[in-house]
Amino acid sequence: MPEPLPLRFFNTRTRKVEPFAPAVPPKVTLYCCGPTVYNHAHIGNLRTYVFEDLLQRTLRMAGYELHHVMNITDVGHLESDADEGDDKMMLAAARERKSPWDIARFYEGEFFRHTDMMKIRRPDTVCRATEHIGQMIAMVERLVERGHAYAAGGNVYFDTATFPAYADFARLRMDAQEATERVDLDERKRNPADFVLWFSQSKYPNQVMKWESPWGVGFPGWHIECSAMATEYLGETIDMHCGGIDHVPVHHTNEIAQSEGCFGHRWVDTWLHGEFLVVDDAKMAKSSGDFLHLDRLVEAGYEPMDYRYLLLTGHYRARLSFSFEALDGARQSLRTLRNLAHDWSYAARDGDGVRKEALADWQERFRTALANDLHVPNALAVAWKMARDGDLAPAEKLALMLGFDTIFGLDLAAATESRSLPDDLMALIARREQARADRDWATADTLRDELRAKGVAIKDRPGGTDWELVG
């Protein structure tokens, strides 16, 4: 087994780009924070999952044996009757007379429908919070035993005063935060930063998702699920943990506190966080109720791959501006890439060989870009330069591009596949080909018009006649 390719990543924990060194190579344990399934994933959410998909593909390409785990948050702020809440989706749920369980299952399905459309590989393990309540309770018990948690008024809280490193990860200034605390003061907390591990005194009186616990019937806090499930599937030390940039100050800070408080040692080696997709210079706001999700792009005539291409053009640690103008540009770029792949596959039919040494240099440039903190935009630039390199044969370009596409995930192979039409239409195409061979242009053009009327656009490619269905 060859040594895995050396990779470097920006580690949020150290705020530095550093060599990636899993504890037990070539194995890598990766935990990614998954969706809270009470609404559709918007396209900003999808950006994060595409980032994690690119990471996952890169790790495998580099030769690592990956165990990729993602949670489904199907418990938390789901209440049966949201009359007094301001969550529009909960109102919608009430209107549709669905239980929180139904809502969660429905949107979980929607989530995977969208990620499948985006060609995001499903994690090796997907775990639901509601199916790991026991592990969460066990972890909370362990935290209580170790003195990191206390019960008060029916709830259990993490005692941040017992974890001096609490502010380190997010580089928080606790004094400044206390001074401007705007949250409803919970008198049961010893410190404002303390957070709930287990609720039995919910602020939602109509909570229908609840379980027995040593502290009363209730439900888990909002952070414990990730710690408990990551431990369940990956053990008490994890190589890599990812999520959206917004998770740094609260969710991941709390995960670290409870996990390291529980285990007494470092929990995660490398943390990667994806930046936001922004629209009009502002982040996508789920609460606005009018956010964009993938179906809306499809309804507007775009393919999911158009959006995936757009995401490839930006580095994961930089904000990316979404606009339909930018999406149009991505769509054009992707079309060209597909046309190129298509033409190469035609030209390569004659069977010209592939010089492995000619490929090696481009593969090296491509891998170097990815190894540098997952620099997909540069990898994409390498792909374009390769595409326009005059020294490569079509078969070589095709081999390289399809290899690159194992990372990009644009499904370019589909552009090289031969397809079929109903026999009568194929016969028309054949007749036109004969007419062209006979230099009978009038007949050829008539047949083309006829095909066009039937929704088939003819394109005479360098390697032969191609067609595509049009509206």
Next chain:
RNA sequence: GGCCCGGUGGCAGAGUGGUGAUGCAGAGGACUGCAAAUCCUUUCACGUCGGUUCGAUUCCGGCCCGGGCCUCCA
């Protein structure tokens, strides 16, 4: 209020103390029976005011503008 990040050509987006990102769009050309596709060439940039420097888009400072976090959030 506190903390933090960013401002690159029409758009998206890399990068660097002194030559080229890349893609889309625009312009011109080539090829093509026509159409499509592809190829080639090419215009356009570094928020602003100072400083450091032989030289700054790149380093430093002020300012302006935009954004994020401090509360669930990808």
